[in-house]
Amino acid sequence: MCRSLSHRLIPIIVIFAAGPLFGAPTHAQMMPLSLWDNFQPATVDTRPALQSEPAPAASSGGSAFVAWLDTRYALPDVHGAWIQDAKLPSEVRVVHLHPRFDAPALRTPAVSMDANNRAFVAWADDQRIYLVRSMSPSAWTSPTVVVSFSSWEHTALQPALASDGTGNLVVAWTDLSQSDNHVRVGDIYARRCDGTTTPIQCYSSPTRVNDDNGARNPQRKPAIARQGNTVVLVWEDGRERGPDFPRIYASFSYDGGQSWSANMRVNRQLDGSDPRPTDSATHPAVAIAPDGSVWVAWEHRTGSPTAQADIYLARWDGSTWNTPRRIDNAPPRVRSLAPSLVATDQAVFVAWQDYRNGPNNPDIYLARLDRATNQVQVAGIALPRPQRSPRLTRLANGQLYLVWQSDKIGGETNVFGMRVDGSSSLTFNDAPRQLNTDAPRLPYQMTPALTVHQGTPYLMFADRQYSYIDFYLAKQVNGSWATPQPLPTQAREGVAVHHEAANLIAGPDNKLHLLWSDDHWTRGLRVRYATFDPQTQSWSEPIFLSRVISRTEMLPSLAIFSNTLAASWSRRDSTTGQLQLFASWTDAGAWVTETAVLTQTFSAWNWPTSVATDGDHIYVAWHREEQSNGRGRIWLARKPLDLSSPWQYSQLNPPHNDDWCYHREPRLATDSAGQLHAAWVGCARRNPSSSWPRDYYLYYAHSTDQGATWSAPLRVALISADQYRTSRPALAVSPAGLAMLLYPYYGQDNVSHFAAAMINANTVVFSQTLSYGHGWVRADTYDGTYYGGDSAGSVAYDPQSNRFILAVIDRSNTAPRLWTTNFWVGATPRAFIPVVTR
The missing domain is CATH 2.120.10.10 (Neuraminidase)
Incomplete structure (x- = not known):
């Protein structure tokens, strides 16, 4: 495994003039001397290009x-x-x-x-x-x-x-x-x-x-x-x-x-x-x-x-x-x-x-x-x-x-x-x-989900190597990813896989837990759950997570704490166009009947959710666009892990009255103490007394009382100046509460790049642009067709090696391809010199 010293920086003082500085954390910390591995491709396609x-x-x-x-x-x-x-x-x-x-x-x-x-x-x-x-x-x-x-x-x-x-x-x-x-x-x-x-x-x-x-x-x-x-x-x-x-x-x-x-x-x-x-x-x-x-x-x-x-x-x-x-x-x-x-x-x-x-x-x-x-x-x-x-x-x-x-x-x-x-x-x-050159065949990939089982990283991802979309699972061996195997989705039999969400978690039962949604005709788009046994290399039979038959269930999220799994997803009634969020969790190893999260349904296509659990409660976060009290609030719903207890609701982002100020893409995680960590993308007025321009930042907050109260949101990094442009962060937390964020941001070249930020005790340790992850595509209309944007990257923590593993989507050749790297926490110095900002 080849490691390289990255970004030796000379201590300097940075002063911000009017307007934000691209690529720098908003209240930046001095970049420490740290060890990163060279990026590795998730797969190498050895088949001939035709x-x-x-x-x-x-x-x-x-x-x-x-x-x-x-x-x-x-x-x-x-x-x-x-x-x-x-x-x-x-x-x-x-x-x-x-x-x-x-x-x-x-x-x-x-x-x-x-x-x-x-x-x-x-x-x-x-x-x-x-x-x-x-x-x-x-x-x-x-x-x-x-x-x-x-x-x-x-x-x-x-x-x-x-x-x-x-x-x-x-x-x-x-x-x-x-x-x-x-x-x-x-x-x-x-x-x-x-x-x-x-x-x-x-x-x-x-x-x-x-x-x-x-x-x-x-x-x-x-x-x-x-x-x-x-x-x-x-x-x-x-x-x-x-x-x-x-x-x-x-x-x-x-x-x-x-x-x-x-x-x-x-x-x-x-x-x-x-x-x-x-x-x-x-x-x-x-x-x-x-x-x-x-x-x-x-x-x-x-x-x-x-x-x-x-x-x-x-x-x-x-x-x-x-x-x-x-x-x-x-x-x-x-x-x-x-x-x-x-x-x-x-x-x-x-x-x-x-x-x-x-x-x-x-x-x-x-x-x-x-x-x-x-x-x-x-x-x-x-x-x-x-x-x-x-x-x-x-x-x-x-x-x-x-x-x-x-x-x-x-x-x-x-x-x-x-x-x-x-x-x-x-x-x-x-x-x-x-007439053609003998060029190698490059993969076409999206939606990574990383986890670590007994020191061995695993990666779930969507791939179109056989033209149709299917999910695959790969294992890292000696620093390189082995040949992946397809999930039991039946995509090769014509089942349409919904690639926008992939979930992979290693459990204490020595199994990998996977959650996705696919479209079985005539059942419609349903959330499905399966396990993989690394020891026997065998899959369980996938099950439908919801008890109620619905035509459109999508964007599932999966979390674990100790032996408890929790899941959330979006369900839309195709007849009425009304949307509801649902959640479920395991009790003694079995999934309970799903429960509705919202007090009412809404006319919407889908609301992506993020789920977390501390073993006692389940937490679901989502963003909702509305005209009153600001547009695009981050909501949090929480309840004890029993079906009779009601949901409690709170707003995660600070209240504001700016109807064109978006807060979106929430991510939740818990550490070993059960403390909650949250990240999202949201706006801030550059001049508080003027509604324009609005800059968009990556925010972070944490809660020590089961989501009842939260720390003041921390501006981690600038995402996009002057206007909202899609960004989808990924969040992982070590047992001790060290948070790693992976996110796309837009530089002065108006091109998106992936960056990583580490947060310790509500302080930004560093924010760093990565050498891979260029060209991430935001939601927009392309050639007359709307595209919801590329997926988030993925981050996972390996407690055995004290490292974070990161997966990014790189479009250097326009085709999306997954690359992974390691950040070794043990190499990070303890002393940080702050950068003075104005």
Whole structure:
């Protein structure tokens, strides 16, 4: 375990001028010489980072841009690479998830470029279609929402994107907002956008392109091409034979996407006749040649939706689609899939995923149709390991750029690209080149909860390593965290875990006690409790803590004193919108029936609580926003541990009459003597005689008489100057009453950082910014969606080693990751030199 001396400070006197000083405790103590361990990651994800779904586009100047999905940050986001002549690809991160921990994964990027070498990228995240433009090789506009839905069951997928070369864009997508008898029905929609504005602006409302009126006719997988004001859209269409036997339909726009022609079927049999009832046409691709000719390729299956597919190609002659021809030239019973298409005045080029070298070993094949001679040349790129998802784009002078996904041993996938000379024949003068860097995969984590059992730290946390949210438990061995194991939440079976609260406590029964909430359909969101035996490495069967069935129980809190456990949580009636707080505790090892904390219900979504017990009483703290006597008071409810005794209520923060002064996020803890410790975030007027500005501080107070009276609130550290911004502290107390606070604060750079403060005998020993924990995200609206903010960090005390263990959330790479460190109390000097403040 590597320890480092931190922050040797020379004794100085600090004088505060008008206004607060960021990063310094408000009545600061001299930082003592202390020992901190280096930060350790909670987990190291050794699985390969996956790159998939490449999408290229090229400009008339000969450069190209390739976008793909990238999972190096656990959840897929969009990366890309600039391609210019023979230079090495220049990789960039196009966009990352907005910071919601429960954000949907990004998918199916689409790319277009204009004559000024500006790239446009569209993508989907289940409910929305987004669009950005490059402002430089490494800078992008903020995302524009092309389409969004207020209902959770409505979805937009599979964007397609085309530009006229001057920044006039048309975005098309599969729209699943319509339903028939609860069955979602796909439509094809399109919208025009101005790619020259910053951020990109989209015109009017989305336009429905498919013109059928069938209630359950699914349309999906649009492909788009544009030249000037002529735009062609093609898609899979189920209006004739349903979703199992789709056809390819098309629509034209001759005014840049403002209006669309009547739909027409593209696919026919090779003899020109209509497709048979059990034929299907899927995965269309479309291209417009410089001379204005329009070409469409697709997968054709005969007689069954699971039959081996061939690649067909057809041309629009200005009034109808001509008889298709087969272009893949594969042997019988060989699959040919996922065509991609470009066209020049001399030739038409089709790339596809080909299985002639084995059913589990696809390769990339290309065909060149010479438009003068009508001859077809087919060539393959045979490489080790499977090659998938080819995409073509057209460069200048008959040159093409081909990209695809390449699988590697061990499950890793990468994106490859190469130039192809198609001016007179298919010539591969360029070796395949990997476009993405081999970056490590980073975890995506939140909501830490620390405890120590017989000198061994344990960490519970939320993680999205398998895309869905689940809780995990990790054990620290020799200073490093061992591979975590999932809690028995059934998240992998589809149970939705409510990640906002995690609770982990080691008990004298040699077991770990865990509390969380998850959503079991049809029971709703319920609080669940389980134990873990470190000796046998076994879990108890999780139980529902509440006896009353409720649809929405969330944000549980857990505490322990000796053999007594206490819990509190928020319960909301989804029918009436009324909220109540509940609490329970153990009596002889069994949980008692929960009791309501509030004397009445309130119209609210949820109120986070903090619970504590001293073995004789239970204490519940929460914040409530109200207009009278100040907004955002911290309330404390306390009662003896018997169901017949009433609750007693008091206000924890000082009374005030400022209706815009918030006090929030209370935390409670008890020491071995049963004394109560509390921390919260609250405001203070910088000038008491003026209501503005208001600064926000981390406060601390303690009680020696079971919460009847409290010490004067102590300003521990400045959180945010001039305005309220979310901060969530964590609190742990040693048996002797030494308190450690971990909290995010906002520096002069307007970026949040984690800091730690130690309090002894109502005196701030130190307040120190930590080297990890940057970029903590506060509650706000991001990309049109509200996010309640990142969770608190976690602190636990280890009595065997006389140390505090801290866990912080670090977003240095935008993806949240947990890091832990130790503060060794025994190394702290006893003498402290105060800093004089004014």
